[in-house]
Amino acid sequence: MGVDRRTFLKGAAAGAVAGTAAGLLPVTAAPVQAARDYEVPGSLPVDRVVRTTCSPNCTGSCGQLAFVRDGVVVKVQQAADYPDAAYNPRGCMKGLSYVNQIYGADRILKPLIRTGERGSGEFREATWDEVLDKVAGSLTDIGTKYGWDSIHVFGQVPGSGYVQKGANYRACALLGMTHGTSFDFNGDLPMGMPITFGVQNAEHEAKDWANSRFLLLLVGSNPVETRIPDVHFIFDAVEQGAKLVVIDPSFSPTAAKADAHLRIRPGTDAALALAMCRQVLEDGAADEAFMATYTDAALLVRADTGVRLREADLVTGGDEAKFACWDTATGKPAIVGTERLGFAEGVRPAMAGTWSVTLADGSVIGATPGYALVRTELDRWTPDAAAEVTGLDPELIVRVARAFASAKPAAILMGGGSNHWYHGDLTGRAFALLAALTGNIGVSGGGFSVYVGQYKVRVDTSPWWSPGGTKAHVVPSIYFVRGRTETMHPDVPYPEQGWHALVCTFANMFVQAMDVNRLHETLAGLDLIVVVDHQMTETVKWADVVLPATTWYEKTDLTATPLHPFLQLQQAAIDPVGESRSELSMWREIVRRIDPAKAAEFFEMDEEEAIEAILAAGDVPGGPTEGITLEMLQAGPVRLNVRDPDVPFATQIETLVPFPPRSLPAPLAATAAFIPTARIEFYKEEARFRDLGETVPTYKPPFDDTVHDPKAWPLTLLTPHSKWRIHSSYANNEWLAEIHGGRPEVFISAEDAFARNIETGDEIRVFNTRGEVVAWAHVTPAEQQGSVTLYEGWWPRQFKSGKGVNELTSSAVNPIHEVHFVGNMWSPSTGWKDCRCEIEKAGQA
């Protein structure tokens, strides 16, 4: 398509900045001036250029150069120094505009103590000594009166700073405070992964997308907007002939790049996946050898109890941790251990049928391979059945399934759009099944990867996070927002006397948490709220004490991300702005005041010593930081000791070692308990899975439909991540605001807008039973009837009214997520998009 004058001018008129767009002036060909080669000034000189790492919670972990002149940062630009050139330059417009975050009007320069009501934003400036004494004194009072565990320390995902965020863990471990969670709290923990693979999460490094030769299936994922440094790997694959299919309720900018866009009904992705799985089976395209060897497909499930048949059932004194398949070679059960994948020599496992098995006590029961139970569920997901649920064309479902199954390797990339649902685990399990059925697990260019959050602990942080071997108590922060649930796992160390203080770090929690009106009820009962930040957010305004933090251009840290395997430093380019301090130095001062002896023993370390301790702990044969030194990191990014390309489960697939690989920082045994068969599990036998009808991958309608009847609340409220922000960071960046206009828009289909007499630019009320905001309507063909989109992360002050979009979102806890408990690994993952609402013109109530 050429850019003719019509489309060019149409585009010019639609651009955020109006051009002069003069009419077409024919220009005579003859030059009127001779060329001149005046000398032009070169680049202005600088004091220095410092290499550091951009570290919001975006998973980019992009190397940046800070150009410093006269002691201030005058430009930030990508370092583009990755030894693996495919990763250069890495970085986006947000990181490039960071000077405005360092020096902008919202920067907090001094410690503050509240003088007005909470939330009023009325503070007085204080000295560090005063605020540190106050915080230490209050924490001690609260700790003594209610127990130290009644103090909730909230931080965000640790990958963007193992040392400064780790200082939270260290302080909690030393003082007995409770550390909250983030990966699950953010709804990013893809519960389908621990349920199926026994890992926290495991994803291909982004570079490997380029190796997908035939089809990339993007489910609820919008990398054009949310994985800007990495999306080119998808284009690389497409240039090599890969097909790109995007599954998204909205016509996202990623959909604009796709060969096919499946405009699915929100929250119904699992039904599509199940229908694709069924089609693969019907076409005889399933890789049954893969299923038998690596998954629980052949393991027998007892018809009488719904739990797996064990050696202990078959033999007196048999092992509870050994399972059985039906061996068609011998016509009887064969024992399947957990020390190795596959089967004993000569065993030919049945993948179907119900077999009569005689137990040790002489009774006879029926037993069925898990695969047969999975297939029984799949049988009902005909293309027509899936079309009914998803709103997609049944023929298109068949075409996509066939294209996917015939492509090798084929990758599935799932994003928050599909994960952020109450039943996001079912969606994950269904797509994992599709990947396994087609033999795409553990191979370069394939895989089922969920990209959500910079959660990943890729180094051995224990020497820093767990002083003297003591680990912090971890309680999922969802239980801070809404208190304990009836179904909460008994291992969760919920404080006996409830919550009495919050130390909020690295987060704009009171805006960005789900169900914020409920959170504010919790806040009202607290004796102390301390907020650590460098921007005057709405959360800061609710603090009793505000501690001004440094940005990552003013401190030292160690970072890594799931998206690429390079370990990097944050290195200070400038002195702290104002009186700001690093989190480590704050905690050191607080702990000194509370327990000088512990501080002397455990907190008189600086960042570099902490980094060296972390590196040393992993510098063992096969360890993550084997051979990596601080000096190497000071010179630039260093690839961790992982495969190249980093493909999860490749070791299991190639060498038959059992699942799962370890998820740091938990011990292997903690997550291995999620999959007792030590295989990829598509059949879950735990009682709650049986009680709730979720033993095998299935589809359930969105949970909020049970809270808000779709008849009364006809719209799904989608709150995706914006390309202009990392959550709420950068919402106040003036350069970016010039581009996007600086006010929240609600994207609405023409049908829904017409039915409510709404036009673009109208002030509209978005509401449900949990809360409401007033923002501005934008009618667009990108939106489908039945859903509206309001990108998350806007600040309350940018709305016409309301505390932000999370007044409406849900904090419901799925009891399946409470079957086991390892914080951030098998723990309640929240459903931001599982939310119904209605809209109307503002002022029409």
Added chain:
Amino acid sequence: MTEPKVRPVDALSPASRAWGEIGPRSDQPRWGMVVDQERCIGCWSCAVICKSENDVPLGMWWNRILTEGDALDQPMVSEGGGLEMHWLPLACQHCENAPCVKVCPVQATYHRSDGIVMQDSDRCIGCRYCMIACPYGVRNFNWGAPVRPTPHETGMVTARPLGTVEKCTMCVQRLADDQIPSCVWSCPTGARIFGDHNDEDGRMATLIREREGTMLLEAAGTRPAVRYLPPRRRSPL
């Protein structure tokens, strides 16, 4: 505050410096750029780094991204009934036959022998004829003193005086150090390729030839040094 100053290029690590090197060129380069619309994702990284590099104040963009759609990042309904959206980064096209050069009454706008259209702030009298003549709408006028979100000047060049016109220079301050323009350095998807139109075997010229690069408003006869590679055809499943 009194640290000895260095040229920025000399402060780069060898790896970073290598990323920015211009590479092969002819004996008489005519600098240009090609923008791959298939790779462009409308992220504005090129525009933001331009603003930063060149200390472009609030209210102005030397480089901006148009959405070929309904509005910023919103698709349009195509003739076939489907939805479609592309992005078009737009800055000075550095026309060989530049209307702005022709209309400038004081020769403040001029060509260098490498084809770059320059603006001499000392000569500019602020008449803005060039802004009217330019069919691309890429020139900015300094109506007032520069306003920045930061309390200090930023970037790698000095700000332009009040009452003058300014625009993309292809980062001439960087070319002198054999470094590519900042927008090219910072494009996260590799959608911008800098090169020499006279180097026929160079990557830029090859891409323009093989992927049928286009000129904006070709009929105007401006002969831009900036070209565009059209989006690919979608392949059916």
